[in-house]
Amino acid sequence: xxxxxxxxxxxxxxxxxxxxxxxxxxxxxxxxxxxxxxxxxxxxxxxxxxxxxxxxxxxxxxxxxxxxxxxxxxxxxxxxxxxxxxxxxxxxxxxxxxxxxxxxxxxxxxxxxxxxxxxxxxxxxxxxxxxxxxxxxxxxxxxxxxxxxxxxxxxxxxxxxxxxxxxxxxxxxxxxxxxxxxxxxxxxxxxxxxxxxxxxxxxxxxxxxxxxxxxxxxxxxxxxxxxxxxxxxxxxxxxxxxxxx
Amino acid sequence: xxxxxxxxxxxxxxxxxxxxxxxxxxxxxxxxxxxxxxxxxxxxxxxxxxxxxxxxxxxxxxxxxxxxxxxxxxxxxxxxxxxxxxxxxxxxxxxxxxxxxxxxxxxxxxxxxxxxxxxxxxxxxxxxxxxxxxxxxxxxxxxxxxxxxxxxxxxxxxxxxxxxxxxxxxxxxxxxxxxxxxxxxxxxxxxxxxxxxxxxxxxxxxxxxxxxxxxxxxxxxxxxxxxxxxxxxxxxxxxxxxxxxxxxxxxxxxxxxxxxxxxxxxxxxxxxxxxxxxxxxxxxxxxxxxxxxxxxxxxxxxxxxxxxxxxxxxxxxxxxxxxxxxxxxxxxxxxxxxxxxxxxxxxxxxxxxxxxxxxxx
Numbered sequence: 001x002x003x004x005x006x007x008x009x010x011x012x013x014x015x016x017x018x019x020x021x022x023x024x025x026x027x028x029x030x031x032x033x034x035x036x037x038x039x040x041x042x043x044x045x046x047x048x049x050x051x052x053x054x055x056x057x058x059x060x061x062x063x064x065x066x067x068x069x070x071x072x073x074x075x076x077x078x079x080x081x082x083x084x085x086x087x088x089x090x091x092x093x094x095x096x097x098x099x100x101x102x103x104x105x106x107x108x109x110x111x112x113x114x115x116x117x118x119x120x121x122x123x124x125x126x127x128x129x130x131x132x133x134x135x136x137x138x139x140x141x142x143x144x145x146x147x148x149x150x151x152x153x154x155x156x157x158x159x160x161x162x163x164x165x166x167x168x169x170x171x172x173x174x175x176x177x178x179x180x181x182x183x184x185x186x187x188x189x190x191x192x193x194x195x196x197x198x199x200x201x202x203x204x205x206x207x208x209x210x211x212x213x214x215x216x217x218x219x220x221x222x223x224x225x226x227x228x229x230x231x232x233x234x235x236x237x238x239x240x241x242x243x244x245x
Numbered sequence: 246x247x248x249x250x251x252x253x254x255x256x257x258x259x260x261x262x263x264x265x266x267x268x269x270x271x272x273x274x275x276x277x278x279x280x281x282x283x284x285x286x287x288x289x290x291x292x293x294x295x296x297x298x299x300x301x302x303x304x305x306x307x308x309x310x311x312x313x314x315x316x317x318x319x320x321x322x323x324x325x326x327x328x329x330x331x332x333x334x335x336x337x338x339x340x341x342x343x344x345x346x347x348x349x350x351x352x353x354x355x356x357x358x359x360x361x362x363x364x365x366x367x368x369x370x371x372x373x374x375x376x377x378x379x380x381x382x383x384x385x386x387x388x389x390x391x392x393x394x395x396x397x398x399x400x401x402x403x404x405x406x407x408x409x410x411x412x413x414x415x416x417x418x419x420x421x422x423x424x425x426x427x428x429x430x431x432x433x434x435x436x437x438x439x440x441x442x443x444x445x446x447x448x449x450x451x452x453x454x455x456x457x458x459x460x461x462x463x464x465x466x467x468x469x470x471x472x473x474x475x476x477x478x479x480x481x482x483x484x485x486x487x488x489x490x491x492x493x494x495x496x497x498x499x500x501x502x503x504x505x506x507x508x509x510x511x512x513x514x515x516x517x518x519x520x521x522x523x524x525x526x527x528x529x530x531x532x533x534x535x536x537x538x539x540x541x542x543x544x545x546x547x548x549x550x551x552x553x554x555x556x557x558x559x560x561x562x563x564x565x566x567x568x569x570x571x572x573x574x575x576x577x578x579x580x581x582x583x584x585x586x587x588x589x590x591x592x593x594x595x596x597x598x599x600x601x602x603x604x605x606x
Contacts, residue, residue: 017311045314051354057452063442065313065453068336077317078310079442081266081294085443104306107299236407 008032010041012061021214022096022222023178023228024052026121030184031089031118034191035062038199043185044087045079047072053092060100070101070229073108078114089116095125098134098158105206112169112203122211123232130216134158137235142216157235161208162236163216165241172197172205173242177208179229183238190240195200202244247426253388254321254418257347257411258287260395261319261427266345267293268318270307272300272326275359276415277349280321283449305333305346312342313453315441317399321347323415324365325356329374334358334408335374338470339369339455343402345395346380347411349418352578360578361415361501366555368531369412379468379474381409381481382528384499394526401481403436405473409485412528415549416501416580437460484532485524488514489522489539494593497560498549499525502581506549509586517591518591528556533563540567547571547593549586551579 006012010032016025033240035041040064048056050069057064067075072090080088097105097119108115124142125131131144135157139148149157165173172194176187187209194205216223251259256279261269269284285295298304300584304320311318322330327348337344350365352358354432360468381401385391391413398409442451488510489495498506503524513520523539523546525532546568553576561570574590575581 028532043444045442045444047310054456061445061450063445063451065457066308066340067309067311068332071303071309071333074306075313077296077303078268078270078307078312079314080310081307082298082311082314082316083443103299104303107303140512161513161587179316 008036010035010061011059014058016059017055018052019215021212021224022052023209023211026178026184027118027120027187027209027211028056030188030191031091032060034195036186038184038192038195040087040195040199043085044089045083047076047079047088047090048091049090049096051096053091053093053120054127056091070096070099071106072096073101073113073115073117077108077111077113078222080113080115084114087116087195089118091118093126094119094121094123094133094135098160105160106167108205109164109206110167110169112171114198114201114203116198117204117206118191119206119208120211121160121208121236122213123157124213124216125162126213126216135236137232158235162207164206169204170206170242171244174240175208175210175236175238177210177228177233177238179212179225183229200201208236210238250421251388251419251424252279252419253385253391253413254349255283256392256424257321257395258283258386260392260427261345261399262287262291262293263427264317264396264399265430265432265435266317266319266399267291268311268316269293269295269316269320270298270304270311271320272298272304272322274323274326276351276361276418277321277323279346279418280347285355288381301329302333305330305337307335308331308344309340309342311443312337312344313340315438315443317403317435319345319347321349323349323351324353324362325343327365327368331368331374334380335372335376335378336455337408338378338380339376341406342408342453343406345398345402345409345411347413350412350414350574358578359415361580362552362576362578363414363500363502364555364576365412366528366550366552369410369525370559378470379529381405381407381477383409384412384526384528386500386503386524387415387416388420389424391417392424405477407473412500414501466581469594474530481527482530482532482534484524484535485526486535486539487522487524489521489523489543491519492539492542493544494518494547494590495523495539495543495588496520496547496549496586497523497525499528499556502549502551505581505583506584506586509590512583512587513590516537518590518594525556531559531563536560536563537553540564543568545569545571545593547573547589549581549589550574551581552576565596
């Protein structure tokens with residue numbers, strides 16, 4: 001009998017601490033499956049962020065470094081420059097990457113740093129208890145935008161994929177969603193493409209995942225998936241923003 | 246042995262390369278720019294990487310990544326830039342990553358000025374960033390010593406898995422002196438870093454981390470770090486004693502202010518004052534035992550600093566109230582002059598200025 005699915009070797013098997021209905025665990029698994037399929041586990045080094053995924057180093061069965069808040073692309077740069085033949089990725093949330101770490105992500109992309117960045121956009125600060133994120137949607141209520149995000153006061157939700165795709169150094173930029181199986185399969189293909197670009201030595205790549213946070217959105221898991229698929233995608237359209245031949 | 250006329254900054258850069266440093270991440274700031282410029286020109290010739298980062302914050306985090314990946318790595322900056330690196334240095338110390346950080350101090354606080362200063366002493370030796378940690382801090386007083394201490398700094402960093410700071414100032418960085426260049430280390434002879442993240446081949450994954458959510462585990466970790474600092478206090482404390490054999494009075498100074506103080510000691514000796522110089526070379530660990538060994542003969546101590554008095558606190562702790570301490574300091578980028586220090590030595594001998602701890606200028 002043919003084995004069609006197994007627990008990825010690139011995950012340690014430690015139980016995830018993520019809330020019910022959160023898609024972090026699913027995204028971890030997609031990345032781990034791709035690492036297994038490409039047979040690069042022993043040459044891959046991951047960089048964990050500050051935020052909900054701060055313990056990612058306990059879940060990925062890989063060499064890992066824990067970065068300070070927002071600095072994962074700089075840490076990954078240090079690793080990749082020392083070991084250009086290894087595969088290096090960062091895993092970052094929206095507060096980490098799109099707020100405190102904007103300088104690091106823009107310059108890593110602009111240098112064409114040969115790393116893969118997995119950007120988890122759930123439009124809220126999860127770990128600290130539901131504050132407004134740079135990607136919080138206009139009108140969305142959070143603990144620091146209790147009346148809904150006001151454009152006048154807080155500006156617009158930041159479109160990272162669009163922003164990075166105009167830089168010369170980026171080679172593959174895609175926004176994916178994981179709210180249903182069809183999109184999950186697309187997301188997995190994007191992860192694979194990103195690693196493949198790195199293996200080919202081509203340049204900087206980023207996959208933005210529209211992700212859920214039922215706890216801080218105040219929704220049931222199924223409602224949260226619907227919100228990600230129907231509401232977030234309106235402002236953050238999924239698609240491939242850049243794919244250099 | 247090759248001898249070369251070099252600026253202090255160039256000597257540090259050359260020493261780093263000879264110590265096996267192949268990775269440098271930095272950001273321009275006066276008065277240390279010769280270090281990144283030297284690295285930009287020379288590192289590629291050794292197959293190394295020079296990268297001008299987008300900020301000091303990014304540079305120190307690149308150092309974190311490269312150190313965690315097992316490389317000998319360095320960054321350099323000057324006072325305001327070092328403040329920006331402090332968060333990263335705290336993480337580096339916590340994650341026990343070896344690296345070398347150069348601070349060519351300039352006048353502060355704030356944007357301050359670009360003239361030489363020693364006002365970052367507290368920041369360098371007391372931690373600087375958040376949490377219970379120390380860097381190892383070495384303070385050269387000549388270009389030769391800047392070269393020698395930088396080569397040693399990489400050994401100390403690797404041995405203790407701790408960041409080492411070379412603490413100089415604009416004078417040390419900019420002046421030119423002859424330097425005897427030591428032979429380069431052989432990269433293939435460097436000890437393998439089994440803890441580094443370079444790909445988990447036939448072993449469990451290595452994790453570079455400073456997060457300990459369990460307070461019990463964090464306390465254990467901090468005690469482990471403290472054990473390293475205690476070992477450094479035992480083994481790495483060093484100071485130069487100059488004309489201290491019969492000294493009734495001692496000037497205590499490091500780096501540039503020690504060079505000037507040395508001339509003042511010579512002048513005072515000509516006037517028949519039995520005064521010597523204690524020059525701490527390691528600032529953390531502070532050479533407490535060496536200083537205490539002088540108490541038997543020395544009646545009074547004069548601290549000279551290019552600040553309003555920072556190292557004086559460590560001297561007082563070392564003396565523990567057993568001897569009076571005087572102070573002379575200039576700040577903001579002004580160098581103390583030989584005559585001014587001589588005047589302070591004479592005041593000290595007359596028993597004036599003691600207990601005042603004031604700037605005697």
